[in-house]
Amino acid sequence: MPRKIWTGSINFGLVTIPVGLYAATEDHTVQFHQYQRGTSDRIRYKRVNERTGEEVDFNDIVKGREYDGGVITVEQSELDTIAPGRSRTIDITTFVDLGEIDPVYFQKTYWLAPNSKEHFRPYNLLRHAMRETGQAGIATFVLRGKQYLTAVRADRDVLALNTLYFADEIRDPADLVGDAGEQAMPSDRELQMATTIIESMSGPWEPEEYEDTYTAKVEELLAEKARGGEVRAAEAPPKPTDVIDLTEALRRSVDQARKGRADKRAAPDLSELSKAELDERAKEMGIKGRSKMKRAELEEAVAAAGAEPTRRRRSRKVS
Incomplete structure (x- = not known):
């Protein structure tokens, strides 16, 4: 059971729903410590007074910043007493079409759950209403001493809360490309070929199909070094496509995409499905229990079912 990281309520109109906030994601990145090279001596950090060089206890440290030529320090209790630091509510001020929010504004996702069983009815009312209308509730709330702009939305069986960047936190992309982006427009032929490639590579969004292969390789590297093996370098990344070679690269990509489609129709690779x-396919083959199977189990079952007729044909020939 994930740990509750915030407790408060959602307010819309005159309806108040007590909820808890939970992290929707978890980080599987391999964590490393720091050691002195050639030893197993761990490197530690200390909080040191830069003037005296002496270590300072955590309880003796306060926040502060330079202000008017001096330094102003504040206690956490002082920060907690000012608005919006005392806020324990997610006040929805307006509902917007979820599709109108540019993805660049999305920051992090959390789950919202009712604090008790008696609050499930108003909670589900808000969730179903937002799902029916396709709307998201825009609100602000405070988490760990920082105010966030948020979008509350219906997501499967729960309400989701996405923290959003404020408008002044979004960098202007024109600062990066300037006028060059408009001057280097593609030709109609290039655009047609690129569109063909995209269409040939299109498919449904299946998040479970994607895995963190880099983390797996890091784990393999650690295991290999523990065995005293050698580190094998991965394949180098492709070189940037030269403007002169762009049309030729597109043409070969289109040919490759068309060949891939033809190969799939002739003898589809189950690993690519x-x-x-x-x-x-499992449904067409009458495979039972497929609804409870994971992707790998489905692939194995379909492969086995597909091989069965071949074995039967071979056994008839032998007899």
């Missing part, structure tokens, strides 16, 4: 496509 999505879970939904495998489930459809």
